[in-house]
Amino acid sequence: MNVPIVRLYGLIALLFGILVFATSWWSVIAAEDLREKTANRRPLLQEERIKRGTIRSADNKVLARSVAIGGKRFRRRYPTGDLFAHAIGYSYTNIGRSGTEQFRNDPLTGRRTELVGAVDSLLGERDVGDNLRTTLNAKAQQAAVAALKGRKGAVVALDPSNGAVLVMASTPSYDPNGLDDAQTFKRLSTDEANSPIVNRATQAGYPPGSTMKAVTAAAALDSGRYRPDSRVSGKNGKRISGVPLNNFDQQDLGDVDLTFALTNSINTVWAEVGEKLGKKRMGDYMKKFGFYAQPDIDLPPDQIYASGERFRGKLLSPNSRRIDVGRMAIGQDKLLVTPLQMATVAATIANGGVRMKPHITQKIIDPDGRTQDEIEGEEAERVISTSAARDLTAMMRNVVKEGTGTAAALEGVQLAGKTGTAEIDIARRINDPWFIGFTDEFAVAVVLERVQGGQGGTVAAPVAKQVLEALGE
Amino acid sequence: MTARNRELLALVPASLLVTAGFAAIFIQESEQLSDVSLTYGAIFLGLCVAAHLVVRFTLPYADPYLLPLAAVLSCFGLVVIYRLNDEKAGQQAIWFVVGLVFFALAIIFLRDFRVLERYRYTVAFAGLVLLLAPRVPGIGQQVNGAYLGVSLGPISFQPSEFGKIAIVIFLAAYLRDTRQVLVQGARRILGVTLPPLKHFGPILAVWGLAMLMLVFIRDLGSSVMYFGAFLALLYVATNRLSFVTIGFGMFALGAWFFASTVGHVQERIAIRNDPFAPGVVDAEGYQIAQSLFAQADGGVFGTGFGSALLEVNGTPLLPAADTDLIYAVIVNELGLAGACGLLLVYLVFVQRGLKVAMIAQDSFSKLLATGLTAVLALQVFVIVGGVTKVIPLTGVTLPFVSYGGSSIVANFVLLALLLLVSDRARRPAHLR
DSSP states (O other), X not given: OHXXXXXXXXXXXXXXXXXXXXXXXXXXXXXXXXXXXXXXOHHHHHHHTSBOOOEEOTTOOEEEEEEEOSTTOEEEEOTTTTTTHHHHOOEETTTEEOHHHHHTHHHHTTOOOHHHHHHHHHTTOOOBOOEEEESOOHHHHHHHHHHHTTOSEEEEEEOTTTOBEEEEEEESOOOOTTTTSHXXXXXXXXXXXTOTTSOHHHHOOBOOGGGGHHHHHHHHHHTTSOOTTOEEEOOTTEEETTEXXXXXXXXXXXXXXHHHHHHTTOHHHHHHHHHHHHHHHHHHHHHHHTTTSOOOOSSOGGGOOOOEEEETTEEOOTTOTTOOHHHHHTTOTTEXXXXXXXXXXXXXXXXXXXXXOOBSEEEEEOTTSOEXXXXXXXXXXXXXXXXXXXXXXXXXXXXXXXXXXXXXXXXXSOOEEEXXXXXXXXXXXXXXXXXXXXXXXXEEEEEESSEETOOIIIIIHHHHHHHHHHHHO | OOHHHHXXXXXXXXXXXXXXXXXXXXXXXXXXXXTHHHHHHHHHHHHHHHHHHHHHHHOTTSOTTHHHHHXXXXXXXXXXXXXXXXXXXXXXXXXXXXXHHHHHHHHHHTSSTTHHHHTHHHHHHHHHHHHHGGGSTTXXXXXXXXXXXXXXXXXXXXXXXXHXXXXXXXXXXXXXXXXXXXXHTOEEETTEEEOXXXXXXXXXHHHHHHHHIIIIXXXXXXXXXXXXXXXXXXXXHHXXXXXXXXXXXXXXXXXXXXXXXXXXXHHHHXXXXXXXXXXXXXXXXXXXXXXXXXXXXXXXXXXXXXXXXXXXXXXXXXXXXXXXXXXXXXXXXXXXXXXXXXXXXXXXXXXXXXXXXXXXXXXXXXXXXXXXXXXXXXXXXXXXXXXXXXXXXXXXXXXXXXXXXXXXXXXXXXXXXXXXXXXXHHSOXXXX
């Protein structure tokens, strides 16, 4: 009878093997799927029991913190109210998360690798998340929101040397405190007229207007086809893609050099430059500047928007025959860009032609104060040569010194810039005024939405000035 | 080292496990280490030593590993139950003591366990009564659609826990008698070896019993457990795989028939097949769905002793956490690693049990040890398989671990019988 007993043991061992497999299946292999089932309330309940890390600005202001609400549960508080609502976002169990709260959810909830987690649970560690220090400058952010004066718009400021996001303002904003109230959330998220929850700095596409000429100029100089003193024709009514193009106020400026053409933002010159460079070259430089791709920033993918030529909401190929390269070169045509993209253009020129990846989180610090991770400036790619960047900087400084951007001029600091006025409704004189600019330390992009009679130089440039002043303090 | 000293030594780590387990829970709950954990460990060790002394004086040659393995499982159960509900852990500790008393009584009164062979039909009748008692109006209790409990005045218990032992004793005695005729009288018909018709009756009766349980007790898990143990015994007794195949076929046929006609069985299978279906996940499928959700949080190493999320503001999130779903709690807190460790302890227990069967000299002892071990192994399979959605979830306990007096007492009696068989098997020939 012993042989069948041994076989019986083999069968039982096999059955136990099935149990081990089934346990592995649910606890490890399919665990993620189970956690995502809507009937599974565990992730939400556990989340409430975790003391999420505190998020601070670069100047040590608390932007988000967790407070105990009894029953071992915690709730998020945002002491700065609507000031940082878009960059920081919100985190609630019923409506989910956005912004940095969403992108950095793992460190904020203390989730680390399985092995470290195991050691922690053996040591009886409690559920406390890591803290974040961001690159955001609270004072400058406040200055940006104040300068926007309740108008719709956005401001992005970057540190050109490392891509740190210093200011990310979007108005109108919302107060993330109490956003989990069902009615409040519904009201804010369905407010189509104001879209307060949309992060205009990264999610909204605007026609860039003449600020695009900075990109065209970069391509022109770096390609070697033009120099700052190249002679170009500023004649009014030149045919671009077969259709006559007018200058601002129909000015006919005759033969000028490239620096003068940028200083006075002459449309016909830059459209012709764009046509001469061609679709392919313009497309290549735009891609190098970061157009036609989701920006590589530490925000959730559904809260960022790729800049570029769009048709029926979809990105076109840079070589598409639908693109009118001449008009694109002056920021018209079907070009839609985000303030973050234009700030990146300014920062790249400021940084000697090297584009850095933008980032909002600077440091991840564990509850004991040890730095777990530090996000250093990371190079995306070299866009234009150092000499082209130097020449373009000089040209753009001229814009602020004696051209369209004088309203942004700062005392004691050399500012380079470019204005833009995207015409939205010519009949009613409704424009989106733009200003992009940079000093040695900071790069900034400002856009305002649908301002009647607003020009980049008169409306957006003063905002940039106030932000740069706050940053310089 | 003698077998008994090995046993005594092996009980020490089991007691240390209690101490460590309680210490972990105290740290988790109050962030401080209490010497109460040491006290509990000492009490547990004392009880184990008492059981050991009973074995030392009555069964000196018994297998030295079975008792420590059962102690490890029990202490594991105690710690997990304490973590769930300290009041219930107190009761479980009392049941543990009662179990040890029954363990000692079984050893003393069944010194010559072979007398059981003579009372096979009495035992079988008692077993049948126990199995069907939950269906008797007035005393039977229905839990989750299955009839498993009996309440007699203040005492309520699960008779099927004891029924399984009775059935195994009967089957071992019956098959010892008939195994020769079953083998020799077998005929090959159409290339299939069939047992002789005359002796086919009792086998049919067992099959009928399993089917009866399916319909009356409404418990697929228990019927799989009993019929599986029967097939295991039939195979070991006759070494004829064809008999097992026929038996399995009959069971499958019957189960299929009842599954498609009896609503309760049908429902159980539908729940198993898709517990997450809308309308099911919050109702009939709630238990299994919550079990899987709890396991998903465990990962490889678990969330740690005492940190599973089990209730929300006083309402339980994981139902029957201390009985049917205790395995899900273990996976959650100790992870895949802890669960595999637990299964390994059971597998070693099974290996020791079958080892006893192999070295036993007479057929009855062999069959008894095989049957007792197989029924325990199948019980583990039925409940763990149910909790992990391998088979439909039914309410049987995880032996030695789940909360429940009947289960603890019955399993200690089962352990006593295994030790009795092994003592006789290992005793030097001149002392038998």
